[in-house]
Amino acid sequence: MPQLPRPLRSVLYIPASRSRALEKARTLQTDAIIFDLEDAVAPDEKPAARTTLAEALAAGGYGERLKIVRINGLETDWGADDAQAAAEMAADAVLLPKVDGPAQLDALAQITGDTPLWAMMETPQGMLAAAEIAAHPLCQGMVMGTNDLAKDMGTRFRADRLPLMTGLGLCLLAAKTHGVAIVDGVFNAFKDTDGLAAECAQGRDMGFDGKTLIHPAQLEVANAAFSPTEEEVDLARRQIAAYDEAIAAGQAVAVVDGRIVENLHVATARETLAKMDAIAALSAE
Numbered sequence: 498m499p500q501l502p503r504p505l506r507s508v509l510y511i512p513a514s515r516s517r518a519l520e521k522a523r524t525l526q527t528d529a530i531i532f533d534l535e536d537a538v539a540p541d542e543k544p545a546a547r548t549t550l551a552e553a554l555a556a557g558g559y560g561e562r563l564k565i566v567r568i569n570g571l572e573t574d575w576g577a578d579d580a581q582a583a584a585e586m587a588a589d590a591v592l593l594p595k596v597d598g599p600a601q602l603d604a605l606a607q608i609t610g611d612t613p614l615w616a617m618m619e620t621p622q623g624m625l626a627a628a629e630i631a632a633h634p635l636c637q638g639m640v641m642g643t644n645d646l647a648k649d650m651g652t653r654f655r656a657d658r659l660p661l662m663t664g665l666g667l668c669l670l671a672a673k674t675h676g677v678a679i680v681d682g683v684f685n686a687f688k689d690t691d692g693l694a695a696e697c698a699q700g701r702d703m704g705f706d707g708k709t710l711i712h713p714a715q716l717e718v719a720n721a722a723f724s725p726t727e728e729e730v731d732l733a734r735r736q737i738a739a740y741d742e743a744i745a746a747g748q749a750v751a752v753v754d755g756r757i758v759e760n761l762h763v764a765t766a767r768e769t770l771a772k773m774d775a776i777a778a779l780s781a782e
């Protein structure tokens with residue numbers, strides 16, 4: 498039986514130093530978790546956070562949620578020890594910050610072996626090397642780091658994210674070319690639900706698989722935005738049925754709601770239904 502696509506609608510960062518948050522995450526409706534050893538953890542707390550995280554992952558309880566460990570960069574005082582520890586944890590992937598090119602993933606793989614790697618896409622150089630990074634044989638996912646990218650580019654905040662669009666687009670093209678997952682950056686104003694909903698809708702329209710989040714209050718909005726809507730599911734079913742009928746009648750094209758339906762539209766419709774099934778399977782746990 499073919500594997501259902503893994504939902505990545507919501508990808509919650511949890512500071513690895515916060516035991517209470519690590520505990521709470523076991524009950525949250527998040528599709529994936531980034532256990533953070535990097536920016537969310539103060540320098541003095543980093544070695545202890547590594548131990549706290551190893552213990553939390555060994556204890557388990559995170560179910561089918563994808564478990565990703567974000568380490569510090571290998572050029573920092575903590576990176577190599579983080580990488581070694583992360584490879585030994587019960588995690589699904591190791592996430593490297595500020596990836597400028599595939600050589601950094603090679604260097605990480607020297608420590609982590611064949612553990613799947615994810616790349617933080619958050620530097621101007623990383624944007625220009627996005628295709629090479631996505632093509633790395635161990636790369637399974639990309640995470641937009643829009644705070645660092647905005648900082649390095651000297652952009653001003655705009656609700657429409659116009660200054661970031663080139664970078665977001667380059668990374669999306671790279672991820673789609675190489676079949677790796679890609680999730681959008683965080684929305685910092687975690688109490689602004691309307692602002693988050695607008696940014697999630699934009700990210701969904703652009704083709705992101707989901708959104709990275711910083712607070713549990715953001716989960717519901719992201720899960721809704723990146724789930725197929727009832728209308729999309731209904732349309733997908735009707736497109737498939739109409740196309741099957743057209744094929745049976747010796748035609749190559751069907752018409753639904755005044756729009757043509759060809760084999761490529763049916764492929765999208767099947768993806769919509771598969772995504773809906775995958776979400777239902779995850780929610781049923």
Ligand SMILES: CC(C)(COP(=O)(O)OP(=O)(O)OC[C@H]1O[C@@H](n2cnc3c(N)ncnc32)[C@H](O)[C@@H]1OP(=O)(O)O)[C@@H](O)C(=O)NCCC(=O)NCCSC(=O)C[C@H](O)C(=O)O
Nearest residue numbers: 510511512517518521536537642643644645683711712713
């Ligand atoms: C932003 C926060 C510091 C707010 O924390 P806090 O004041 O504790 O919030 P609340 O009191 O509202 O919390 C309510 C309960 O929820 C739990 N909680 C809070 N945050 C999380 C979380 N992220 N995961 C799981 N659980 C969480 C609290 O423990 C409370 O639980 P309870 O006691 O049962 O009531 C805080 O949310 C936070 O630290 N968020 C994460 C920040 C972070 O990870 N930042 C780094 C990633 S963003 C980044 O680096 C992006 C990228 O690199 C870029 O460049 O863009």
Ligand SMILES: [Mg+2]
Nearest residue numbers: 619642644645
């Ligand atoms: Mg960052």
